[in-house]
Amino acid sequence: MKSKTADRIATGVFIAIAIIIITLLVGLFSFILVNGLKHVSFDFLTSPSSNVRAGGGIRDQLFNSFYVLFITMLIAIPLGLGGAIYMAEYAKPGKVTDIIRSCIEVLASLPSIVIGMFGLLVFVNTTGWGYTILGGALALTIINLPSIVRVGEDAIRSVPRDLKEASLALGITKWHTIKTVILPSAFPSILTGVILAAGRVFGEAAALLFTAGLSTPRLDYANWNPFSEQSPLNIFRPAETLAVHIWSVNTQGLIPDVEEVSSGSAAVLVISVLLFNLLARWIGSIITKKITATK
Amino acid sequence: MGKIIPAKERLLKSEKNWMDGELRGKILVIICAVIMISATISITIFLGTKGLQSFIKNGVSLIEFLTSTQWNPTNKANPEYGAFPFIFGSFAVTFLSAIVAAPLGIGGAIFMTEIAPSWGRKILQPVVELLVGIPSVVYGFIGLTVLVPFVRGHVGGLGFSLLSGVIVLSIMILPTITTATDAMSALPKNLREGSYALGATRWQTIRKVLIPAALPSLLTAVVLGMARAFGEALAVQMVIGNVRDLPSNLLDASATLTTIITLNMGHTTYGSVENNTLWSMGLILLVMSFVFILLIRYLSSRRKM
Amino acid sequence: MVTTYLEKESTEKTIHSTVQLQMENILKVNNLEIFYGEKRAVNGISMEIGKNSITALIGPSGCGKSTFLRSINRMNDLIPGARAQGEIIYEDLNILSEQINVVALRKEIGMVFQKPNPFPKSIFENITHALKFAGIKNKSKLDQIVEESLQKAALWDEVKDRLHTSALSLSGGQQQRLCIARTIAMKPTVMLLDEPSSALDPISNAKVEELIVDLKKDYSIIIVTHNMQQASRISDKTAFFLNGDLIEYDGTEKIFTNPSVKKTEEYISGRFG
Numbered sequence: 001m002k003s004k005t006a007d008r009i010a011t012g013v014f015i016a017i018a019i020i021i022i023t024l025l026v027g028l029f030s031f032i033l034v035n036g037l038k039h040v041s042f043d044f045l046t047s048p049s050s051n052v053r054a055g056g057g058i059r060d061q062l063f064n065s066f067y068v069l070f071i072t073m074l075i076a077i078p079l080g081l082g083g084a085i086y087m088a089e090y091a092k093p094g095k096v097t098d099i100i101r102s103c104i105e106v107l108a109s110l111p112s113i114v115i116g117m118f119g120l121l122v123f124v125n126t127t128g129w130g131y132t133i134l135g136g137a138l139a140l141t142i143i144n145l146p147s148i149v150r151v152g153e154d155a156i157r158s159v160p161r162d163l164k165e166a167s168l169a170l171g172i173t174k175w176h177t178i179k180t181v182i183l184p185s186a187f188p189s190i191l192t193g194v195i196l197a198a199g200r201v202f203g204e205a206a207a208l209l210f211t212a213g214l215s216t217p218r219l220d221y222a223n224w225n226p227f228s229e230q231s232p233l234n235i236f237r238p239a240e241t242l243a244v245h246i247w248s249v250n251t252q253g254l255i256p257d258v259e260e261v262s263s264g265s266a267a268v269l270v271i272s273v274l275l276f277n278l279l280a281r282w283i284g285s286i287i288t289k290k291i292t293a294t295k
Numbered sequence: 296m297g298k299i300i301p302a303k304e305r306l307l308k309s310e311k312n313w314m315d316g317e318l319r320g321k322i323l324v325i326i327c328a329v330i331m332i333s334a335t336i337s338i339t340i341f342l343g344t345k346g347l348q349s350f351i352k353n354g355v356s357l358i359e360f361l362t363s364t365q366w367n368p369t370n371k372a373n374p375e376y377g378a379f380p381f382i383f384g385s386f387a388v389t390f391l392s393a394i395v396a397a398p399l400g401i402g403g404a405i406f407m408t409e410i411a412p413s414w415g416r417k418i419l420q421p422v423v424e425l426l427v428g429i430p431s432v433v434y435g436f437i438g439l440t441v442l443v444p445f446v447r448g449h450v451g452g453l454g455f456s457l458l459s460g461v462i463v464l465s466i467m468i469l470p471t472i473t474t475a476t477d478a479m480s481a482l483p484k485n486l487r488e489g490s491y492a493l494g495a496t497r498w499q500t501i502r503k504v505l506i507p508a509a510l511p512s513l514l515t516a517v518v519l520g521m522a523r524a525f526g527e528a529l530a531v532q533m534v535i536g537n538v539r540d541l542p543s544n545l546l547d548a549s550a551t552l553t554t555i556i557t558l559n560m561g562h563t564t565y566g567s568v569e570n571n572t573l574w575s576m577g578l579i580l581l582v583m584s585f586v587f588i589l590l591i592r593y594l595s596s597r598r599k600m
Numbered sequence: 601m602v603t604t605y606l607e608k609e610s611t612e613k614t615i616h617s618t619v620q621l622q623m624e625n626i627l628k629v630n631n632l633e634i635f636y637g638e639k640r641a642v643n644g645i646s647m648e649i650g651k652n653s654i655t656a657l658i659g660p661s662g663c664g665k666s667t668f669l670r671s672i673n674r675m676n677d678l679i680p681g682a683r684a685q686g687e688i689i690y691e692d693l694n695i696l697s698e699q700i701n702v703v704a705l706r707k708e709i710g711m712v713f714q715k716p717n718p719f720p721k722s723i724f725e726n727i728t729h730a731l732k733f734a735g736i737k738n739k740s741k742l743d744q745i746v747e748e749s750l751q752k753a754a755l756w757d758e759v760k761d762r763l764h765t766s767a768l769s770l771s772g773g774q775q776q777r778l779c780i781a782r783t784i785a786m787k788p789t790v791m792l793l794d795e796p797s798s799a800l801d802p803i804s805n806a807k808v809e810e811l812i813v814d815l816k817k818d819y820s821i822i823i824v825t826h827n828m829q830q831a832s833r834i835s836d837k838t839a840f841f842l843n844g845d846l847i848e849y850d851g852t853e854k855i856f857t858n859p860s861v862k863k864t865e866e867y868i869s870g871r872f873g
Contacts, residue, residue: 003496010498014410017402018419021473024466025422028429031437082327090324092680100328103335109584110338111526113553117560117577118338121345125565142334149331162717166779169675170730170786171707175320180729181719203430206528210560246432247529250439251558259440266433273428302691305708308701317703 036267054257064239071137084152108146112206119211131213131238151193155186188287199276205243213238346578349571366539368569384551392464400472408479427470435533438463452546455536468520478512522587528553626651632686645846656831659841673709710783714795716775718767753781773804793823
């Protein structure tokens, strides 16, 4: 029967597609890890990078990646949660709420390079700061905001209504209820979502190209004074992150061991993102177990 | 039980007892909402005005910018600002990668919902999520070290080509299109059951009933993928060659709006004409983002029919 | 705050108590109408709730009894599009008025919900949560109030050794008594119970009923219930609602043995609902 054959062929095609996708992933991952891990050593992780000679490490870039992420989250989480609380608890259906949703939609669809350009315009040039960690963090905040708002809003909305009513019926104000009943309840989902968002931000490069820059000044890791110019904690200094570093060594092309440095960096980058994902999943399952166990 | 304080004082709103923490909290979150609105508006305004500088302040012709294929901003005698090759490059990689990735992505979605729903989801879903997790620079790097030599050796040309760009982008937008899975699984069960009850095979059901029913959502997923492709910068830049000529075939090197911006923003002087034209390209990217959003909204409204 | 009392013209007159009331009234409802958007859920009811008594609200699903109950502590404010017209007079004030501080009101008019909803905190914290917000921070005072409330809710003996364990580890009946305890801790005047034992097993149900009867000496209780036997067992007065109207409101014994309105009689004998 013609239709039966067609059905079998189609099924074969779909299975083939699935296999292609799986093979792609396995191939990519093995390439990254097999090629890259052999260049990753403690030395690699802790030596400063080199611009011209071989043997450079990624110490500063690795630190910068985490530090920029940290500052970004410091800004984006309160902002995003505030927005999420507004959308879930205070916003009345109507024109203004629609406008806010559209804004979130727009921010979510802007290419990261466009946001990088905006960052260049405002956080680098207009303010006169030049390339800074703060500028990069602000650009990454813009990129991150829609996800955090969405995660927060979903988490808050899924807190059972009767918990909220119980608190209000006892004569507790809405804001206090949000702070002490709703947010703690929503916390696990928010945490998971934030960690996943952090994973995405960690690999971001296009937005940082024009905001945090392509260089890192000489850093003295013993100096913990954030106002000092040599301190790694200073947020008003340029900071090349790991992802940006991969791009710049391949495009600037001055060091002879480009491939080694790049594949090592790529491996570290991918493993870090993987760890973020696994951490999010692990925390999610722990908390789910905790909640269902007490019931 | 309140007998000592009269009822009026207890129960009526007054300056003293009017939910002070309440007001503070409300203002806090409203400020956050306002910040989000202002961020969006300021991005539009800043990029808009800066992007128009080259036309308004430097007198670059809009028509030349959009249609001419000659890009020579540094030619002191006769600078030319035809950005068409880059506009063409952007659209070309976007459409071509969508054509490649759509069947794969939708096929993957259908695999997960129709062919092997139980274990298919368990395996393919995490795989897709992992693919998303790979940062774009890493895709670019792999493209550079693996794909480009491969194309050069086995297909032709320099390796740095439109083809390489399309392949890299296809892989990158594949996960985005696979989110069509949600659309497929949201289809009501009785759609399938009705079709099977009439004696249709699975493929016939998929082809004639399910895909048409989910079409707006599937298209939305593809458009989302295209939007992502259009805006991708670094991964494409590393494999596409970055030449200013219009490509004549897939194996020619090319450039896109994003790649030109990426390469040249660093070494052009802020305020110069050449720099301003880069901002104009950024404006095109911004406008296209809005176009994609409107397209997706239109498709979503069709879905509600 | 006291506006003019409007007499409602109705085709079906509400039959009020034929028995002379000895008790004072704690709430007076005047011509209360409640709307959800355009739809009217409660059609101009008037009644008086006695102090230190148990008033039962009965009627089939959707008759407006829960809506009415929730308007008394302004919980309907949470529903977008809900609005109320008319008056509910408590302590000489119309508590439906815009000028009322609902947060303060809810401290005096407490509510227990159909499904037990303890906070995912310890038993102790469930009770102190609202107390701390109300300004009571002294540790020994908190301990004292917790013990008092749990005693009154007949739960103290069962939980006194595990006050700091999670409230979610309690059984359904215990959780509901905990919810009653935390409402009692606020020292309300009126307690609104919205089908408090419908989600519980019969034994817990019995315990909760016993508790409610015991509570009436300190509080004025209004209970919505689907369970007519429960209403007849524990309440002093019963109000029968149907389609948003208050059909009959009288002493419980009269309602259940010799109702004046035919519809009431039909509902009681199970002919509908």
